[in-house]
Amino acid sequence: MSLSLSAPEMIARARADLRIGAPVCVDAGGAAAVVMAAELVTPERLEAMRALGDVDLAISDRRAGTLKARAYDGDLARIVVDAATTPARIRAAVDPSRALTDPMAGPFATRRGGDAAAHRLALRLVKQARLLPAALVAPVPDAAAAASAMGLTLARLQDMALSDDAAARLSAVSVARVPLEVSEDARVHVFRPADGAEEHYAIEIGQPPRGEPALCRLHSACFTGDLIGSLKCDCGPQLRAALAQIGAEGAGVLLYLNQEGRGIGLANKMRAYALQDAGFDTVEANHRLGFEDDERDFRIGAEILKSLGFSSVRLMTNNPGKVVAMAAAGVSVAERVPLRVGVNPHNTRYLAVKAAKSGHLL
Numbered sequence: 001m002s003l004s005l006s007a008p009e010m011i012a013r014a015r016a017d018l019r020i021g022a023p024v025c026v027d028a029g030g031a032a033a034v035v036m037a038a039e040l041v042t043p044e045r046l047e048a049m050r051a052l053g054d055v056d057l058a059i060s061d062r063r064a065g066t067l068k069a070r071a072y073d074g075d076l077a078r079i080v081v082d083a084a085t086t087p088a089r090i091r092a093a094v095d096p097s098r099a100l101t102d103p104m105a106g107p108f109a110t111r112r113g114g115d116a117a118a119h120r121l122a123l124r125l126v127k128q129a130r131l132l133p134a135a136l137v138a139p140v141p142d143a144a145a146a147a148s149a150m151g152l153t154l155a156r157l158q159d160m161a162l163s164d165d166a167a168a169r170l171s172a173v174s175v176a177r178v179p180l181e182v183s184e185d186a187r188v189h190v191f192r193p194a195d196g197a198e199e200h201y202a203i204e205i206g207q208p209p210r211g212e213p214a215l216c217r218l219h220s221a222c223f224t225g226d227l228i229g230s231l232k233c234d235c236g237p238q239l240r241a242a243l244a245q246i247g248a249e250g251a252g253v254l255l256y257l258n259q260e261g262r263g264i265g266l267a268n269k270m271r272a273y274a275l276q277d278a279g280f281d282t283v284e285a286n287h288r289l290g291f292e293d294d295e296r297d298f299r300i301g302a303e304i305l306k307s308l309g310f311s312s313v314r315l316m317t318n319n320p321g322k323v324v325a326m327a328a329a330g331v332s333v334a335e336r337v338p339l340r341v342g343v344n345p346h347n348t349r350y351l352a353v354k355a356a357k358s359g360h361l362l
């Protein structure tokens, strides 16, 4: 028995460090570096990073496309942070929603050749920390030595792989009866993933027989739609309609997955909304921030269903991607049940873009 940290624990600690603006050391096979979240850069930290050597700003290929910076590494670009680059310029380069106060100034010189593995690992970490996908990266000869000398957390590529596996391993933490408006016979189960990320919930109504396809909704958290009645999306009405339908049938399960903003987190979703106010659609806004259209991991929903004993569902969704993802993760979808509610003048364009670009069924 050892009290030393496991691979997922080390990665969870690295994520937490990055979220508070602290640097961490990364070891990506041959490439070692000290990294920090670009959006949280301060003058002092930038100066300290510079003392280690040449500092790069790692951004995703999506963000590079917006900045017209060449992404020689394919999935990412390494922007040279020269002596004249200020923290304000770095923040403006990575956060388009600041463009009005801090206009971003190009051109951006990017590196070609050399190893981008440390940069790639840094981007995965900041994304998992629900920060903008942009990191400052300063090379060091030996990540483990640097981590122990500076008292920093060490994140290794092989640990990240183990942490990714742990993300889809969930344990049932607690369950209790919660009478709902739609059915008094309801229970809320809380599940905790083994990678230390957010918990997810299953609302089980009635006694859905395990041998038959259960009426099921996989709902991704939407603070704005679910809680404060935002008209920009259809989430709130979908949540309530799904619960009402399950209540009316008398049995089924709604998974409430804490994957706010299609997995980018609320702060980034509000950045995307600011871009939407400037005329970009929901997909373009995600790309301009440096994200993919959809960053959710639907394995989590499938694992929760399996652990509750369900192997087959009647899935309430308009998103064919969810159907494919369930089947790939071992939960068969006996039927897709359309869930068309909550259309209003503010969200018709959003729904049309999801249909045109993300394949949603109208």
Ligand SMILES: Nc1nc2c(ncn2[C@@H]2O[C@H](COP(=O)(O)OP(=O)(O)OP(=O)(O)O)[C@@H](O)[C@H]2O)c(=O)[nH]1
Binding pocket: 218, 219, 220, 221, 222, 223, 233, 235, 238, 259, 260, 261, 262, 263, 264, 269, 272, 273, 282, 286, 316, 317, 318, 319, 322, 339, 360
């Ligand atoms: N990034 C981003 N996320 C958004 C936006 N509008 C809504 N969301 C998020 O999108 C998710 C909506 O998820 P769902 O309702 O589960 O899914 P869906 O993929 O539209 O599919 P169905 O509703 O099942 O048809 C929630 O996490 C919302 O927070 C947006 O403009 N940008």
Ligand SMILES: [Zn+2]
Binding pocket: 222, 224, 225, 226, 233, 234, 235, 236
């Ligand atoms: Zn929503």
